[in-house]
Amino acid sequence: MSALIEIEFRLNGISRRVSVPLQMSALEMLRDMMGQHGTKYGCGEGECGACTISVDHRTVNSCLKFAVDCDGRDIQTIEGLAATPFGETLNRAMVEHGAVQCGFCTPGIMMQAQQVLTDNPDASRAQIQRGLEGNLCRCTGYRKILDAIEAAAHPSPAVD
């Protein structure tokens, strides 16, 4: 085993200090050491987006990021996003639009959707599609995911 390196960062707004092996990925650290099991292993090589997290407000594939590179950073996982007002809005939209089937890709898609809509609150459908091209979903055919993200971006006035 390689030597452990102590790092410190903020995880979902809370300061954390841990010692991690040099070769450990951020994904392994989050899942195995910090109970963030909402961040999923899908491929381990940055192709599927299931492990998407936010580092200093930019989404990354946590499987490609070394845990030690989290030192001094501000990390958000799906557990953190879900606790924000926007996360709740997005959650409701995903649920109501039927955007979740097996749900394994959903946390990564939620993280990426937040990024797309933060970058451009008026993102068009095509821009949302382009923003999600790194997130694979095998169940839904994406359409309902796009519907949900569009709805979260442009909440329609309540109708009765």
Place this chain on the structure above:
Amino acid sequence: MAPTPREEAFADSLIGRRVPKLDAPDKASGRTRYLHDINVPGQLHAKILRATEVHARIVSIDVEAARRVPGVHAVITAADVPWQRPIGITKDHMPLKADIVRSRRDEIAAVAADTVQAAQEALRLIRVAYEPLPIVTNSAQALGPGAPLLHGEDLRVPGRNGALEVVHKACSDNVSMAYEYGHGDVSQGERESVVVVEDVFWLHYVTHCCMGVSGVIAEFDASGSLLLYSNTQVPFLHKREFAELLGIDPGRIRIIQPPIGGGFGSKLDIYPFEPIAIFLAKITRRPVKLLFTREEEFIASPTRQPVLLKLRSGCDREGRLTFRAVDTIHDNGAYTSWGATTPFVMMQTISSLYRVPHCHYRTRAVYTNNPYAGSFRGYGNLQATFAVEAHMDKLADALGMDALEFRLLNAQDPGESTPQGMHFRSCGFKECLGTAAERSDYAAKRRRNLEHWNDGNPVKRGIGMASMLHVGGGAKMYPSDGCGTIIKLDDFAKVTLITGASEIGQGSETVLALLVCEELGLPIDSVTVVNNDTAITPWDVGVHASRTTFIGGNSAIGAARKAKRKILEIAAPKAGRTPDDLDLRGGHIVLRATGERIQEIGKFLRSLHFSEKAELVMTTYYYEPPSVHLDRNYKGNVSAAYAWATQVAEVEVDTDTGIVRLLKITAAHDVGRVLNRLGIEGQIEGGIVMGQGYALSEDLLVEDGVIRNPNFRDYKLVTAPEIPEMDVSFIETMDGEGPQGAKGVGEAPAICIAAAVANAIYNATGTRIYALPFTPEKVYRALRGSNMPPKWPADAA
């Protein structure tokens, strides 16, 4: 006009509404604990060593260095489990290979260690010496004389009394399974034809690509009972199989199914990793967790069945089909799993998609040193439909008949039985054809596109149609095709729905809850569904054959109706009514005629529970569909209902690059009845896009038995920007046996996309391509006449 009290009382029906999935909020907030997220105290982590040869004799395995790695608890090979027994549907497959490896996925050794890292380090230290054997990776060649035999010797294992017994007989021709079906007289059909076409098609390897990789946790208790955390789609069948494997009573095996990261048929069989984890748990006396990497998932999980298919079909002067004759060679891979049984479904399409008076069908599933095929959404029907629907276009064009008119002329009507014995009690085939054609403006566009074949514009538009027939009311392949339900109502009118039907992401728990609410007049949030523990749930045959809504749904309705009957029978005398005067609506016992409320259901249940003759409302029901097993000639009404769909694909073909873009799918599905609109739309859209991947981009490249692209970079799933516009119509035929009239729909949407796309490419370019997938390279070559079309092997007669 204001609604009457009765209208108001009955307005709360959920049928056909958009009901969000009950499990979605947790999934979308990262709270759901999948198998991957479960860690059992004291668990070890397991890893498997696979073959580096495609076909070889194992000379020696040296595990000594691996055993010395700190943290390693056990390193096992076949020698450590002399009592292991074969798996697979023909029992030709030992979990750990003792003397011969037959494919690159073959399991040679396994390690259980404190950490995944220690297990991986141990794997690296295992030394295996091989003596290579001749390989055969072409299924036609495997049939030829002198081909290497993959299972040329009897497979013997120690029986219960210690003596060796033959569990799989020597196979002298590499044919793992063979099927032959016929009705009528094909030569007579041929004589009655004015047009006959014959083509050879090649249907390629693809794989499920579940986003959650395969895995299992195995744990024995002190008395030797086994607890498995497994994502199996058939928990009750596997209980029995694992019991046989271990030589223990099935009653001592409990399977818990945590939420699953995608199924699509991939988890219908036992694969070696499951017994191996069990062996390690037994030997170490510790819980053992085994998870695949993505690369392993590509290499060691099943594929869709690759098929070489020869179809000959004809029609008479009026445009009536006269006959179909099919011969196929299925590449079985090195071992036999469900892929070898896809002919059961393929022959339904060959014999009964449109009226076929004379039919002959033959399949041989042939052993090769390739990856082995399992079951995958559609189960052979994508392959069969691809060929049949190409010929529907070719026959119509040869006759000079409109392709839609040709299909309508040959499509069946409700009430018909097919020569194979399928009875179409409800049948929306013609409505599917008409609706999809009309909504896509099929006929006009198909004509118009032809005018652009030679207009000099390199970008062409095409439109193509294909239809499908699939079981929609289960499929009686096992002694029972049933499902059990237990319903429990508590003192507050909350329902616990305990069902054998598994949730695999498709939304079964929500649609079952909806059906129960419909009977009991309760809101959807009053239902808790328990569906994942064989120690609790009643028997079900499993999630396959698009059967769960139909079979599990009828079972849930049956249990709910018994609960309702009990409530009404006790409530009626107190209200001075007969049970038939009463109903349950809006959380109340009401008068059926007027909707007038008599008593809150919760209040009634409490008064029943705490009365002198205390009672609870708990009911059970087992639903067995009125279908029959196929007879020896593969004939019989194997499903309680049948589903149809027509899908129209519109494509753009760039003839300079060979790139095909799928622009739009117009789909019309006979679904019986829409139960949960949100759920059924999701199934159909997801299936369409899965079919798009099969048609255009997904291609598991297997060269000399080696998978060349075991990753998402080189294996191209469809991504969000690539999806087509989707126009989906539901044809509601209200099937008399279906739950509230519904039929199964899970597999249907994936089945005819590739066939429709092939017809669309032809309509765009005048070039027909007989092999999937339609990658730019293949299309580019085909447009220039430099493709090698698939050929039927001369020596495979």
